[in-house]
Amino acid sequence: MPVLPLNQEDWEILEGCPLLRHCSPALLDQITQEGRLEFFPTGATVYSPSHFCRCLGILLAGRLQVTKGTLTVSYLEPGDLFGAAALYTEAPEFVTTITARQSSRCLMLPQNSMDRLLAQDGPLRENYLRYLTGRIRFLSGRLQSLVQSGAEGKLARYLLANVREGQLTCAATDLAxxxxxxxxxxxxxxxxxxxxxxxxxxxxxxxxxxxxxxxxFL
Structure with a gap:
């Protein structure tokens, strides 16, 4: 399989990615052989409960928004991972929606490749477990902040997740x-x-x- 056409900035992002930190050059080379590049224009859906692939993604360029229903969970920047919830799930309703807020380029690692790489590479396996542990902590903290969120936070979160071209039309009674x-x-x-x-x-x-x-306010 041909090596992906990555530039110097892409390599620096991969080397600093939490999943690949301290991994060998040989592993990085293998990933460029087994992964694939995908491009998403602004506004495109990357993942949703009804449309997702069993891949672990690394954002190389652009910005992604992660939402669950009307709730904005987080924003992803270059070097961030996504797709872990969809990698082995049998319950697609738990998959979040990921939308490109800027034109984005991603490296996608299929499930079968991840199975093989995690089995053969100890540092990669440890990095992935650390990443999953960090996500659990983040989501626990996010849930706590929602419980404590005031009216301004709820309104801000809803507007950011639902505006189209900077505007939202909705009756106050319905919004409340x-x-x-x-x-x-x-x-x-x-x-x-x-x-x-x-x-x-x-x-x-x-x-x-x-x-x-x-x-x-989030």
């Missing part, structure tokens, strides 16, 4: 029901985010003025 908030709490959250210059409202239409600032 989706977020599990009273109308009074929702209007206080609107006021807080508007006064901070993060969003603006015109009737039922909500516009995000500062996406990066809104992420600070």
């Amino acid at each position: 029901r989706r977020l599990g908030l009273s109308r009074a709490s929702l209007y206080r959250a609107f006021q807080s985010l508007e006064e901070s210059g993060l969003i603006s409202r015109h009737g039922k239409t909500i516009s995000i003025s500062d996406p990066a600032g809104l992420e600070g």
